[in-house]
Amino acid sequence: MAAEVKPIANTLHTPSEEHEELREQLMFDPRPREELNRMVLDSMTHTTPRYWTAVGVLTVLVLTLLLGMWGYLIFTGIGISGERRPNYWGIFIVTFVFWIGISHAGTFVSAILRVFKAEFRRPFTRAAELMTTFGLAAGALWPLIHLGRVWVFYWMIPYPNARWLWPNFRSPLVWDLLAITTYLLSSTIYLFLPLLPDLAMARDRTTGWRHAIYRALALGWRGTEAEWARLRKAISIFAFAIIPVMFSVHTIVSWDFAMGMVGGWNSTIFGPYFIIGAILSGVSAVITILVVLRATLKNMTYFIRPEHIDALGKLVLVFSMAWAYFFFNDYLVQWYGGHDVVRALLSFHASGPDAWIWYCMLLFNIVIPWLTLWNKKLRRTPWVMLVVTLLINVGMYFERYTIIPLTLGHQRMPFDWGEYSPRFPEISLALGSLCLFMLLYLLASRLIPMVPVWEVREGQEAHLVRKVGKTVVPTVSELD
Amino acid sequence: MARRIIHLALFKEDQVDETAEALEALRGMGIVDRDISVISGTPFSEKMLGRPMTWTRVPIIAIAGAVVGFLVAAFLNFGTPLLYPIRVGGMALQTIPTSFVIFFELTMLGLLISTFIGVFVESISPSYGPAGYDPRISDGQIGVLFWAPPELDPKLHETLTGLGAEIIHGTETKKLWLF
């Protein structure tokens, strides 16, 4: 055994290697709550010139690339994009699906792991939930951006009006509107509820404008038994209810395509295929964010450890496999069905002028994760994970690109086959929404306690190291 | 009713057992559970401290909200085509399969929003337990708030400090929220 060769001085803390890992992931080096509070508050108030430069640059980019370009788009027309017959949807919808996909994993990591009582989730649920909210904020812009007449978008909202007209409740786009609204509201609340005790913590330790904000947001939280009981109840309602909502949202996004009569879209597997893809890209984005937070935010090396990234990396590997299965399923069934249009379309994906996108998609979503993520060492190397997860997200972007413009361009009337190439305004808007996401996250990282301190503490207190037989195993005493 | 004084006994983070003992002792002195309130920075369940279960209206409000959401969905799906009979030719205005989507989304929306409303309303509505707060609570300390008649004072002091608590007499209720 490895432990036996080690010098005596270390034996106290290393009974065996495996056990050590477990301790790391569950944070078995508890620190007093006071210190944790100070660390988290420190990370919020600590700003460097580099931070302000980043905020400044991102603000300028958001103002020009996103808002400026959007204003130009509204005043000129959708024509400044590269869309043309037959590709009526392009980067706009690709980016929309991408962001909605990203926003899924926040809830997935937080709610599903909470329901399954996966203890390693504790330090990074907040970071993941924030990603959901901001991903949705960036994503919900796109249905508006892509509208030809955005100034009358409210005609999609059901309300009694002078025109005697209601929206068409059988249109997938109206479902989309309702589903995204539901998801945005509920994920924001889901972010806010577990934040209450942390806001109270921040309220007690700040002055000035911060104090005013936290006091208003903490709703007079004191930590009484009634408050905790209420919070526990609400969080458990949310954790259970938000999972079907999350599934429904991306299913409905997939129905925007699957409900259509377009060859290659009309597929019953699209719902689960999109969900798996969303979770794959979302969990990868969580890893990306955790790696960045760990490297840039003060004191985060204590809360976010390579072991967490390792655990999430395993999830990514599983979802990459599941995605590959669904991808295979979608293509095999459609191809075997033998419909001329669909067959031509599928071979066009793999051999047309934009086939490199299709191959990159397979490379980034299947080959690279499968080659790297099986290895524990690689999974625990933050920069490797950063690269791999970024590539997976690029691959998922390509997946949506394949599904939307590449499929639309090769439909039933050969006279109307056409290619699509994005133009600068679209790319600028897409980059602008990425900047918006980063800017919101950057600002929030200094306003919102990035680590749910009370949850971490609850976990640390709940894990008692017990000896069963010859090994030491951690147990989770049931708190609920 | 004689004017009772609010006491706050602060225990350190790891003194959960002592807190439970202190609560036992207070009950032994004749202070009823209704006059005691425990505040803490980490969630301890009532069972751990041997306290009566608290009860919340949040689930009921949530279910009521879900019902409201369902009814709104029913109105949108089947009510609006009846009230505003615009002919859109050929298309069935009221279809059951597609209505499921609206029913699901709005029921969930109702459920989740009303859960939050429940938490919000219960948070800002006045509570009848002993009020009081100390910023050290959010440092993980456990506070036992209780009303006690003045004659018990010396006895209290002795018992609670014996268990390792720090006692603050007559904690003032600081304004913790907007109003």
Add this chain to the structure above:
Amino acid sequence: MAEQIKEQVNERWGMVIDMNLCTGCNACVTACAMENNIPWVGEDDAGYGRGIYWMRIQRYWEGEYPETTPSYQPVMCQQCGHAPCEPVCPVFATVHSEEEQINLQVYNRCIGTRYCANNCPYFARSFNWFDYSYQIPEPLNYYLNPNVTVRRRGVMEKCTFCVQRIHAGQEQAKAQGRAVRDGEVVPACAQACPADAIIFGDLSDPNSRVSQAARSQRSYTLLEALGTEPKVIYLKGEGTYGG
């Protein structure tokens, strides 16, 4: 009362295109553009694939160069009885008319999601990428047909079977207290066709010229397997000119 009975009769307007007669001369396309205020999008945009056509002549080449033969087919909105574009519109901007049994596009209701265009298997829909009406120089705006809305930017448009002409015909007939006669309502394309390849009329009247033509053994509809029930019926050509 005759007036009362006429209210309940649903006309079912339809079109027959004889591919034996079509020469692919594009007269219909031009007439359509003039009648319906179809904007001129400019050379660059048209070349980019944004030309707005309510109908167009699809041309395919058969054989290897130099032994190639062209085949033509005029395609416009097929006015599907079971239209894929209709249910997907979130705001009821494209609906089925129970009165004329055609698909309508309500320009002022359209918010420009372009979902209908994606879902149209015939690619019969065109989108107003820019505000083209502002590009018409001053005296030239008199060419615009006042009976057809000039579309603004960001809305979808498509062939309407010249619904303004249908309405005018119905109005005239009603003012004179009679039913619409066969051949009284003629859309611009049928009017302009030099070969008389396009026949328009009421399919619900079995004696109308269009009904008789539609009963031909050569008749077929585009992408019939999709079950869209088009109102435009093609008569298969013998290969002389059309396809």
Add this chain to the structure above:
Amino acid sequence: MNKPLPWWLRPWVRVTAGLIFLILLGGAVGGIYLTQQTPQQPIQFPHSFHVGAGIPCLYCHPGAQWGPVAGLPTTQKCWGCHQQVAKTKTSPELQKLVAYVEKNEGIPWVPVFIQPDFVHFNHRPHVAAGVACETCHGDMTKVTVAEAKPRQNMGWCLDCHSKQPQEKWTRLSDCSTCHY
């Protein structure tokens, strides 16, 4: 307490914010008010007097009987009566009419009841169905210069259409009846 007030509590900040809000609100209200004004007409035509004198609406707006547009009276139509009216020579308002006649010009009336471009309204079926003019245009015995009635929107059209017999409703609610 000598602590300086935080910036958002300082009086000048609040006054400035209030002023900006008031200016924006005033601009919005004023803008909306201006769009609701009846346009200036070349002659202050007294509808009340003419209708009161028993002249039917269709005499001056005859297009309503047979077509979509009701039409506005030409100089000749006005002059046909007014050359025999004594007041034409005295009234300063009618001198404008005389001027148009002498210059042989049409009167540039400003249409008041306008439908947007995408609405194709036809007077004929409405008149044929016996809808009185004042149902939509208001009681003209009470106004001088024609005033547009506000809120004549789609719901207003449909409100009347929906009261028609059931068998007509299919056509009257069809989108293509007005929009094409």
